[in-house]
Amino acid sequence: MITRGHYIGEIIDELSTVAQQVAMRNRLGLTDLTVYAENFFRDILNVLLGSHLHNLNQERSNEPGLDLGDENLKLGIQVTSRADAAKVHSTLEKITGAQAAKFTNIVVLVVGRKQGSYTLDPTLCAPHHFGAGNIWDMDDLARKTVGLPIDALQKLHQLIRTEVARLKVELEVPNEEGKYPTSGYDRWEARITPKVGNGDAFIDYLRDEVGAELNDKETKEIRQALQKLGKRLSRLPRITREFLVMLYERKETGKSRRFQDAWAHALYSKVEREYRGADLKGELDILEHAGFVSIDGEDPYNYGPPEIGMRITFDSDDLAAQFLDFVKAKQLDLRKVIGTADLSVF
Numbered sequence: 293m294i295t296r297g298h299y300i301g302e303i304i305d306e307l308s309t310v311a312q313q314v315a316m317r318n319r320l321g322l323t324d325l326t327v328y329a330e331n332f333f334r335d336i337l338n339v340l341l342g343s344h345l346h347n348l349n350q351e352r353s354n355e356p357g358l359d360l361g362d363e364n365l366k367l368g369i370q371v372t373s374r375a376d377a378a379k380v381h382s383t384l385e386k387i388t389g390a391q392a393a394k395f396t397n398i399v400v401l402v403v404g405r406k407q408g409s410y411t412l413d414p415t416l417c418a419p420h421h422f423g424a425g426n427i428w429d430m431d432d433l434a435r436k437t438v439g440l441p442i443d444a445l446q447k448l449h450q451l452i453r454t455e456v457a458r459l460k461v462e463l464e465v466p467n468e469e470g471k472y473p474t475s476g477y478d479r480w481e482a483r484i485t486p487k488v489g490n491g492d493a494f495i496d497y498l499r500d501e502v503g504a505e506l507n508d509k510e511t512k513e514i515r516q517a518l519q520k521l522g523k524r525l526s527r528l529p530r531i532t533r534e535f536l537v538m539l540y541e542r543k544e545t546g547k548s549r550r551f552q553d554a555w556a557h558a559l560y561s562k563v564e565r566e567y568r569g570a571d572l573k574g575e576l577d578i579l580e581h582a583g584f585v586s587i588d589g590e591d592p593y594n595y596g597p598p599e600i601g602m603r604i605t606f607d608s609d610d611l612a613a614q615f616l617d618f619v620k621a622k623q624l625d626l627r628k629v630i631g632t633a634d635l636s637v638f
Contacts, residue, residue: 296442296445299445299446299448299449300437300438300445302449302452302453303434303437303445303448303449303452304434304437306452306456307430307433307434307452308430308434309456309460310403310404310430310456310459310460310463311403311404311405311429311430313460313463313464314373314403314404314463315404315405316465317373317463317465318373318374318404320465322465323372323373323374324373325371325372325373325403326462327347327349327350328458328459328462329371329403329459329462329463330347330349330359330360330371331347332455332456332459333360333371333401333403334346334347334360334371335451335455336433336448336451336452337360337369337401337433339440339444339447339448339451340433340436340437340440340444340448341365341367341436342444343362343365343367344362344364344365345360345361345362345367345369346360346361346362347359347360348360348361357370357383357384357385357386357387357388357391358370358383358387358391358395358398359371361391361394361395363394363395365397366394366395366396366397367395367397367399368387368391368394368395368397368398368399369398369399369400369401370383370398370399370400370401371401371403372400372401372402372403373402373403373404374402375402375404375405375406375407375427375429376407377407377410377411377412379400380400380410380412380422380427381412381413381416383398383400384398384413384416384417384420384422385416387420392419392420396420396421397421397426398420398421398422398426399426399427399428400426400427400428401428401429402427402428402429402430403429403430404429404430405429405430405431406427406428406429409424410424410427412424461474481529481530483526483527484526484530484632484633485526486522486523486525486526486633486634486635487522487632487633487634487635487636488518488519488521488522488635488636488638489518489635489636489637489638490515491511491514491515491518491638493622493637493638494514494518494611494614494618494638495511495514497614497618497621497622498610498614501621502614502617504610506610510608510610513607513608513610513611514608514610514611516607516608517605517607517608517611518611518635518638520605520607521604521605521607521611521635522633522635524582524583524584525630525633526633527582528578528579528582528584529578530631531569531575532575532578532579533630533631533632533633534627534631535567535569535575535579536579536584536585536602536630537626537627537630537631538567539556539558539563539585539600539602540556540602540616540626540630541626542558542562542563542566543556543557543558543602544557544558544559544599548599548601549595549596549599550588550595550596550599550601551586551588551599551601551603553613554603554609554612554613555586555601555602555603556601556602556603556616557599557600557601557602558599558600558602559597559598559599559600560587560589560597560598560599560600561597561598563600576600583603583606584602584603584604585600585601585602585603586600586601586603587599587600587601588601604616618638622637624637
């Protein structure tokens with residue numbers, strides 16, 4: 293059983309890591325924070341305080357003085373990476389009359405560590421009843437965490453686990469070449485290069501083993517269809533290609549009531565029950581958009597339950613009709629043929 297101590301420990305560790313990261317940025321003169329960072333701490337504070345803070349900068353770009361506000365609690369917060377008194381004074385100076393009327397409790401939240409003591413200008417602090425106790429940092433948030441009821445603690449723990457990884461990316465420091473440790477480009481799956489034969493083996497199979505009489509137009513269509521098929525498969529995400537393989541491996545053996553002979557088919561309800569992935573609809577949407585599947589559920593009284601039809605290509609009827617038979621006759625592995633877009637044997 294996960295204990296309060298476990299939740300609190302992980303929350304404090306993550307806040308401490310954020311503080312260290314901000315301190316390093318400050319040493320390099322990088323003191324700016326993104327709207328994402330503001331929203332991250334908005335959500336944390338809403339759990340800690342039971343507040344309904346919203347981002348003032350999303351209503352008006354670069355709202356002067358304050359970043360977050362809850363008019364019911366009359367709480368206004370500036371989120372900053374700077375911990376010096378000059379930043380506090382700058383915040384107080386920028387608070388407008390309208391803001392002062394809405395927010396009588398002003399807090400400066402330092403994303404990092406605040407100073408041990410502050411010498412504040414009384415003339416700036418007095419109108420807002422502001423003192424050193426109104427300056428919070430990550431340690432203050434950690435202390436507020438300890439007293440949370442268990443349901444709020446679990447909510448805060450889940451929030452931080454979900455969002456802190458992105459915040460750390462937002463706070464990364466570029467190297468001398470301006471490159472960041474985490475690259476958005478690296479988060480994309482690389483597309484594979486398909487391997488496609490010239491079609492001779494498949495054409496020979498049709499003529500010699502199936503007994504098909506092919507004219508020049510039909511053989512040209514087969515060769516072109518194979519090239520297009522390789523490209524279409526390579527553009528699918530790997531997981532989606534593997535999903536398509538499984539559809540073929542688990543296809544129904546009987547005749548479809550909804551699709552013609554060139555189509556393989558699977559019972560939709562059976563696929564829905566057997567597939568344990570998180571996004572069945574997403575996989576089918578991708579395949580349907582790419583032209584590999586079609587879903588038919590109309591008129592269940594005459595045609596039975598919905599089916600998923602699979603057709604490997606529309607560019608050649610011969611390739612569509614005999615594709616699976618060729619794979620079986622040549623003892624090929626469908627997981628390699630479709631899963632890795634390897635049509636080199638064709």
